[in-house]
Amino acid sequence: MSQKHNHLYKCLGEVISSRRKQLGMSQKDLSEKSGVDRVFISNLEQGKRKPSFGAIHDIAQGLRLKYSRFVGKCEQCVEESA
Numbered sequence: 001m002s003q004k005h006n007h008l009y010k011c012l013g014e015v016i017s018s019r020r021k022q023l024g025m026s027q028k029d030l031s032e033k034s035g036v037d038r039v040f041i042s043n044l045e046q047g048k049r050k051p052s053f054g055a056i057h058d059i060a061q062g063l064r065l066k067y068s069r070f071v072g073k074c075e076q077c078v079e080e081s082a
Contacts, residue, residue, distance in 0.1 A: 010047040011077035012056075015070065017045045019063045034062025 020030050027045075031038035036058050043049040044059075051059070060070035 013045040013047045015073045034058045
């Protein structure tokens with residue numbers, strides 16, 4: 001995996017963690033709201049896993065974000081740290 005992709009997954013994890021904390025949710029709460037396994041969410045937040053489009057969609061819904069807004073936040077993170 002390229003360095004660029006590693007950074008993208010790191011940003012994805014940062015966006016998930018930041019939004020989840022902003023909403024006062026635990027990983028377990030997000031897991032219940034999104035239907036995505038809590039361990040998977042933990043691994044995403046650490047940049048250790050590569051989610052499918054479906055998982056990203058489900059997590060975005062759990063975080064009360066539109067899919068496009070969620071991906072936009074990830075893109076913004078990548079651009080800001082470039």
